[in-house]
Amino acid sequence: MNYKILIASDKNSSFDYLQETLKDDLDRFEILRSAIGDIYQMALESQPRIILIGDGSLAKRSIEGIMSLKQNNITNRIPVLLITDYSPRTNFDRVFEYGIVDFIKKPYSRDELLMRIEAAESRREFQHEIYIEHELLRELSIVAKKTATGVAIISNNSSLEWVNEGFERMYGYSFEEFKERFESSIFKPDNNPKLAEAIEQCKDGAESVVYEKKWETKEGSTLWIQTTLTPVYNEQDIIIKYIAIESNVTDIKEAEARLEAKNESLVTLTEHLESSNLLLEKQREEIEKQKELVEEQKKKSDELLQNILPxxxxxxxxxxxxxxxxxxxxxxxxxxxxxxxxxxxxxxxxxxxxxxxxxxxxxxxxxxxxxxxxxxxxxxxxxxxxxxxxxxxxxxxxxxxxxxxxxxxxxxxxxxxxxxxxxxxxxxxxxxxxxxxxxxxxxxxxxxxxxxxxxxxxxxxxxxxxxxxxxxxxxxxxxxxxxxxxxxxxxxxxxxxxxxxxxxxxxxxxxxxxxxxxxxxxxxxxxxxxxxx
CATH class of the missing domain: 3.30.70.1230 (Nucleotide cyclase, GGDEF domain)
Structure with a gap:
């Protein structure tokens, strides 16, 4: 199937010039034509690979057509290029807002035109890859938020920055309540020596540290919580955050105590613990993959907060x-x-x-x-x-x-x-x-x-x-x-x-x-x- 090029112009000369420039390539390209005011309808019907605006400046009709293209899911990825003689009548500061992605200075040669077309194609593919990556990041963010396992992000100066819903359910406190009640004490070595030791091991180069601790809930019951602490590095190989993945292993610990007391079903307990460890290791690997994306995701979240207005x-x-x-x-x-x-x-x-x-x-x-x-x-x-x-x-x-x-x-x-x-x-x-x-x-x-x-x-x-x-x-x-x-x-x-x-x-x-x-x-x-x- 030939590569479709749609040129939008009210002037016959624009179409004729393009036809003459590509006369040796007509076996590869199919050149379509529309009036300026018909850009959107023609693009919707013919689905060209690229659109050229041939009149040199942007009239109101062409701007409306281009913006309609960008609002339609069927046509919004078609690159639009402006053929221009750089006339003062063209407001180059605003054309990108309308959806123009590049310029072609006229008169143009065959080689320059083909180069611009190739660049526009590359840009479209790159933008599509970015869109796919953004969707993946969004899905990973939802998983981290909704998983039953507790997830916490700790700053390098020992303060809690974020926890997921699984963390709040496990401890029985909202994020704000937990910070107010425990943040001043949990990072002190005397109060929480295992966490302090794990942080020191990470600073000494450990990829991750796993430890267990007892925790008394708001209702007075005791939980056993297993934590996998993983450091996050910046480009200078400096630790900027820690990711803590926490699981309620109370059932496992109670089973251990009963089995040790009775000295029964040791094999069953071992298999159960191995299965749990495999699950925790898998979760650790998933979080490891996410840690490089945490900073970028945070930036994108900040940008989303700024988009509350049109x-x-x-x-x-x-x-x-x-x-x-x-x-x-x-x-x-x-x-x-x-x-x-x-x-x-x-x-x-x-x-x-x-x-x-x-x-x-x-x-x-x-x-x-x-x-x-x-x-x-x-x-x-x-x-x-x-x-x-x-x-x-x-x-x-x-x-x-x-x-x-x-x-x-x-x-x-x-x-x-x-x-x-x-x-x-x-x-x-x-x-x-x-x-x-x-x-x-x-x-x-x-x-x-x-x-x-x-x-x-x-x-x-x-x-x-x-x-x-x-x-x-x-x-x-x-x-x-x-x-x-x-x-x-x-x-x-x-x-x-x-x-x-x-x-x-x-x-x-x-x-x-x-x-x-x-x-x-x-x-x-x-x-x-x-x-x-």
């Missing part, structure tokens, strides 16, 4: 110290609220209630992320998000409605699981309205991205006037989505102070646009129509 807003704050609010003509706002949530606080432990609420909120976050929807905030058990900002798009009423159906589908499925476990299922009201808003950041401290306007109030009324398990949308939203979704008209419903709003229940995707029987998963025809927005 990119454009965050950049303005970094450069100017403030971010100007913007007006958006077409935004779809989604509100959710759990039925009788306040009543749950009286019958469910507060900690367990928050943990269960977090299960729902995390799933909502996953769903809206798949549909280019911006999470705005949570207030108690209420959840608010919006489509069509900060990057404007015309498909946001459809995107947000589809996300609403998926959220209610999750509520239904998860509720069935809770019923099987004899647990009361949670129920959710969900409302959507489409209209005009102002979005931005206000204040000087604890910056948060927020939106304001009458459309926000109407979206809230849609949620309050909805029914559990349903997706309730306004008449304004219905006008944008009626081509794709099967809806039931509710009429003009009173919302407040004799104010009536036209409302619809969204039942499902229409069968001709649905991949599944329930009308939740869109098919190829739906995606094709949506790509034209």
């Amino acid at each position: 990119f454009e807003t965050a950049e303005q704050l970094k450069k100017k110290g403030f971010a100007k609010s913007k007006q958006y003509k077409l935004v779809s706002i989604l509100f959710t609220d759990f039925k009788d949530f306040s009543n749950l606080t009286g019958v469910i432990d507060s900690q367990k209630l928050v943990e269960e609420l977090n299960v729902y909120i995390q799933k909502f976050d996953e769903i809206i992320e798949d549909h280019f929807i911006e999470k705005i905030k949570t207030i108690g058990d209420a959840y608010m998000c919006a489509g069509g900002l900060p990057l404007r798009n015309k498909s946001n009423p459809i995107d947000v409605t589809l996300a609403g159906l998926k959220i209610q589908k999750f509520m239904k499925d998860y509720g069935e699981e809770r019923k099987k476990n004899n647990e009361t299922p949670w129920e959710l009201r969900l409302g959507i309205h489409t209209g005009e808003v102002i979005a931005g950041v206000i204040g000087k401290k604890k910056f948060a991205y927020d939106i304001w306007g009458d459309a926000v109030n109407k979206a809230s009324r849609m949620e309050q006037s909805g029914e559990v398990g349903k997706v309730n949308v306004s008449g304004d939203t219905y006008e944008y989505i009626k081509e794709f979704f099967d809806c039931t008209h509710r009429g003009n419903v009173e919302v407040k102070n004799n104010i009536h709003l036209d409302m619809y229940f969204v039942n499902r995707l229409k069968p001709e646009f649905s991949e599944d029987k329930e009308g939740i998963i869109p098919n190829a025809e739906f995606l094709k129509r949506l790509s034209k927005y």
Whole structure:
């Protein structure tokens, strides 16, 4: 199959020049052409390996097309190069923000063009490798956090930096409680000689040190804990941290004591201990592989904490110290609220209630992320998000409605699981309205991205006037989505102070646009129509 090159230009000369430059290579390359305004649609249909912008400067239509490419999972990895004569009209400081990865100075030669294409291909493969590595790091981080084995990170100046959930369950204290109660004493040699000795052995060059200790729990019972202490070195071969992997071996120690007293089943005990040691050794090897990634993962975690604001807003704050609010003509706002949530606080432990609420909120976050929807905030058990900002798009009423159906589908499925476990299922009201808003950041401290306007109030009324398990949308939203979704008209419903709003229940995707029987998963025809927005 030939290597497809798409050149986007409104000038015949750009296409002709490229055709002439590669005239001896047409058996290798297939050259496609589109107008500037048709970049996105042509790329979606033809799937080129590379895109050349041939007009020398970036017009609004080409910028919108390129940014649409970068938002679509099908086309976001296609390299885009700008053919330019370095005209002053081109703002080279911003082109990279739009998705341009390289320049080709015209007039260009065959050799230079082939070199630029090869460099763009190499860059795409390298970025893909980075993405795969990031996913692996994320999965390893989840494993370290959720494993039943206790994991603790100790600084080189003898202070606790981090522990996982397994550590907190083993000791019966939260991280903060443990630090406050024990950190000042556990690193003193007189109080914890085995830990002090293990640290000294690591400083003398030991790859890892295994030791056991007794620990009295908060309830007064005794635990036997086995610790594998492993040093982490920097590039100068200096210890910067220690990783402690801890396992509750109380059962093993009690079995040893009983067997020693009775002098029975020595072979069984030996096999059991060998099996446990093999398991611990395997865990030690896994942590050894992770130790080189700990620093990099920490840096990436710090970067994630800085990404609580949309990119454009965050950049303005970094450069100017403030971010100007913007007006958006077409935004779809989604509100959710759990039925009788306040009543749950009286019958469910507060900690367990928050943990269960977090299960729902995390799933909502996953769903809206798949549909280019911006999470705005949570207030108690209420959840608010919006489509069509900060990057404007015309498909946001459809995107947000589809996300609403998926959220209610999750509520239904998860509720069935809770019923099987004899647990009361949670129920959710969900409302959507489409209209005009102002979005931005206000204040000087604890910056948060927020939106304001009458459309926000109407979206809230849609949620309050909805029914559990349903997706309730306004008449304004219905006008944008009626081509794709099967809806039931509710009429003009009173919302407040004799104010009536036209409302619809969204039942499902229409069968001709649905991949599944329930009308939740869109098919190829739906995606094709949506790509034209």
